[in-house]
Each structure stands twice: as structure tokens, then as C-alpha cells.
Amino acid sequence: MATMLCFICTDLCIAPAALKSALGAAVARSFNCISVDGDMSTNDTVIALANGAAGTPIIQSPDDPGYEAFAQALGFVTQDLAKKIARDGEGSSKFVTVNVAGAESYEQAHAVGRAVTRYNLVKTCIWGEDFNWGRVAAAIGASGEAVDPGTVEIAIGGLRAFAAGEPVEYDQDQAATIMKGREIEISIDLGMGAQSATCWSCDLTPTFVELNA
């Protein structure tokens, strides 16, 4: 969470157990999907508070009416906040989205996405505006997940660079233009299943080092 305290308040009538359940699910797909420096901090905290002021029937469990709508809204809020943390990363100049599709499970997709967002050598390349899909491939391999290079596809900014175990020829000018953008999107398809996950990050810059020295 990049050393962040997050407090979320709602006037919804929701019991602690149901609120905890919704918060856990929302955090898993938001704050636990971002990386700025790759590190965990002793301060990383998310607290949700419900005061019941709305006066609506109390939501006791995920099966009760209203829970799903609340969970979705909470997911929207936490994802928005999480992305803002990555976008505002110390010294960062670019916002990075890593979409992992074609995974056997959400956990696998998430593990690959996290590995790519935490890989320092991907982050430095993004700062340097280098269309370096090879480092993305290395990060996928280093994730520890059992993936088959023969089915993996990698694209940056929609421009495909690797497929069927081989580099794909791409337009160098288009690649350069993509890397000049402030928002970089890395898309990975593992070609193994139907599950997906998205992680967010930022580039690693000399300014980051100086701010944290």
C-alpha cells in the first residue's frame, strides 16, 4: 500500500461481519494489487466504518439484499483509491496497468501481475521509455508460477511483442510513441485458462531513490 492509512466511512446499516467480508474482498482486488516500491510498510492500514445512519434494514450477511450493490460500490472506491496511490508514487512519472488474462485461477493471474509490477528492471525501463517486453517475460518467469512460454502472449500499449514462444515483429515508431505516454498498459495472456487479474504500479525513477535516501 506504499505506506498509507485508508479510512472508509459509510452510513449504511451493515453488521461488522458482513462489512468485514465486503472489505476483505475489495482490498484483495485493489490495495493488494498495487505496488510503488514493492515493499510492505508497518503503516499500511485499511479501516471501514459504518454508522448505520441510513436507517435501512441491517445487512447481516453477503446473502442479504443490498450487500452485492454495496460490495460493488466499495470495490469501485477502493480500486479508485488504490490506483491513485500508484499514480502518485514517490518520484513516479508514469502510471502502469498490468492486465493478466488466460490464467488457470485468479491467484495465478494475481501472482504474475504482482511479479511484473514489482520487478525493478521493468519499472526502470518504463521510466526510460524502453519497449522492453523481454523484461516483462523475465518477470513472468520469475513469478514462480508454472507457465508455458509457448502459450504466453505479451503486448505493451496494445502492440503485441511476443506470442507462440517467439518475438513478434512490431513497428518501432509505434513502440516509441507508446512508451512516451504517461499511462502504460502491459497485457499478458498466459493461454492456460479463463481467469484474469489487474495490478497497478508506477515507474522507478532516480527521483524515487533521491526521495527515499
Added chain:
Amino acid sequence: MATMLCFICTDLCIAPAALKSALGAAVARSFNCISVDGDMSTNDTVIALANGAAGTPIIQSPDDPGYEAFAQALGFVTQDLAKKIARDGEGSSKFVTVNVAGAESYEQAHAVGRAVTRYNLVKTCIWGEDFNWGRVAAAIGASGEAVDPGTVEIAIGGLRAFAAGEPVEYDQDQAATIMKGREIEISIDLGMGAQSATCWSCDLTPTFVELNA
């Protein structure tokens, strides 16, 4: 291994299985204990070759005479090479040794050591010559190992900064002098057992980012 190919040759008469066993043990306590950028590379390779030119009796297994002496020599060579990789880390200005003692197992000591050597915010502080034991504590906590802050001790350059769950007063001038050194030694005692491990790393500098952009 910081993107490195390592080839070790010996004229010893040693069978493949015994050589593999000795190499595995040596790599575990050398190349797998260093971190430059925290990343694994597709190129990281260690190969050992024995040509038998010595003409001595073939060492078939770890129980055979000569195995232990060879294993120790191999351990010395691999550790020396591994430390040289960390010392020569791209853009680095300082060499870092992290000693973890008082662990319940070697694996636990190694996991804590690796977490500290990979923690970007520790590495930037070392570049900035900041005696920031708090980030070492955060890295220990983020290692995922179950440790009790009440028994952990942290010292940098032999100067104790944290013990019995409390910061320890230390001489600021001495701390500044320690951090100005080219070799920084972080000592951690988990206070849980008798096992230990050592990991090696370097600082994270703006030059590292520029070289890898």
C-alpha cells in the same frame, strides 16, 4: 544472481551426483543469498564441470573421503564470486552484508536476510547514508516470517539501535560515521533459536535506475 553466467571447473575426480550435491549446497549459501535489484533473470546460471584430470579416487557420494574438503572449497569459491557480484552491482556505491542470527531454522534466517537485502527502501537509505534501522525492522516484518518484535535486536555497523521491543539510544556521530563507510553490516538477532544465515546486497542508487532505463 543479477543476470550472471557462472562456470566452475575442477580437475577433481567426482561423480556427477556428488558434484551436483556439493554444487546445490554451495549455491544455496552463496548465489541464492545475494540481491542486486531483487530480480531473477532468465540468464542466471551456475554450471560446475569436473574433468577428473587429478587422477585421484572418484568421489561417488557425500560420504566418500575428500567430499567434505571439496564441498568446503566450493563453498568458499561460490561465496567469493557471489559477494563480488553484489559488490559490483550496477550503479552501486556500497556493499551490504546482512547477518541474521537467533533463528529457529536456516530457512527462516535466510528468508529474513533476503527480505532485508531486497527491500528497496533499505537500499535507498544506504545510498543516502541514513542510519535508518526502522526500515530494517519494516523489512523483517514484511518478510512473512513470524517473529516477535520483543525479542528482535537490530544493529548497523555494530551499533545497536533496537532491542527488547524498544529503540536503543545510540551515538548519532558514530551512526553517521558508520553510514559513510563503503561496507555496511546489518546484524539482526531474532532471539528465537540458534540458526543463522548471511545475505549480501548493495545500495540502490539513481545511477542504477539510469543504467537500467
